[in-house]
Amino acid sequence: MISVLIASYNISVVNLIEELQLQLNKANVIFEIICLDDASNSEKNIENNKINKLPFCSFEILKNNIGRSAIRNLLATKASYDWLLFLDADVLPTSPKFISNYIKEIENNHYSVFLGGIKYRDFDDKNLLRWRFGKRSEEVSVSIRNQDSYKYFFTANFLIEKDFFNGIKFNEEIVDYGYEDLLFSKEIEKNKVKIKHIENEVFHLGIDENIDFIKKTKKAISNLNFLISKKLIEKQDTNLSQLYFKLKPYGVLSVLSVFSSFFENVANKSSSVTFYNLFRITYLHQVIKNSQ
Incomplete structure (x- = not known):
């Protein structure tokens, strides 16, 4: 059955x-x-x-x-x-x-x-x-x-x-x-x-240590860019990509992306979800920029 x-x-x-x-x-x-x-x-x-x-x-x-x-x-x-x-x-x-x-x-x-x-x-x-x-x-x-x-x-x-x-x-x-x-x-x-x-x-039960979770996040964001570029998913299908494409025309992500490593380090050391989300969106910006 x-x-x-x-x-x-x-x-x-x-x-x-x-x-x-x-x-x-x-x-x-x-x-x-x-x-x-x-x-x-x-x-x-x-x-x-x-x-x-x-x-x-x-x-x-x-x-x-x-x-x-x-x-x-x-x-x-x-x-x-x-x-x-x-x-x-x-x-x-x-x-x-x-x-x-x-x-x-x-x-x-x-x-x-x-x-x-x-x-x-x-x-x-x-x-x-x-x-x-x-x-x-x-x-x-x-x-x-x-x-x-x-x-x-x-x-x-x-x-x-x-x-x-x-x-x-x-x-x-x-x-x-x-x-x-x-x-x-x-x-x-x-x-x-x-x-x-x-x-x-x-x-x-499989709770990754911060550094491992961030490594997996980087892989997932690269995969997200691949899926969007291949039109396998739409830009609005994830909260992260939807927010990214809303903010992109205003140029704010170009400024924030300078601090991407800083956001990553703070998220790693403090387990801050806020800084983790800032890291995710700035890292997505870098991935998309580097793939163009």
């Missing part, structure tokens, strides 16, 4: 898969859990190989790194069942009813796509930029998410009908990090298929 699909890279997924298997067994449904590691060559895969001893679960290490979009498509080709539950490897269900909540939606609603949402645990060290940004931008109530269902699409936790997924898939032109969830959401919208957001969140 349901195939749980997890792409991993240099991370232990044993706890996640054990929890999922426990819930799936309690829900008394036919299932499989498939996890693929994207050629990380990580020592953590020694532990991950234990997954192959769990009933209806499999773990495999790819020989070559194929990227975030292609690995999700590959997972779908290996799936046996009609519903695909995609989860990031660094999450954990917030509720022991996580699986049963999704099963109820399948049985009671005529949707092809369900989004469970993301939460962040409260912990003592709140001085991590990634945690602060995620709490503000990604931990969104189900009522707000359903007001703009395509905008709040996150690939960390979603359920989709296999037949519909096979008709759109992830765009494998997108190899680098960033905005593949947006591109996939736009494909859903183009097909005029509605997304139902539900209160069925996962905790995002």
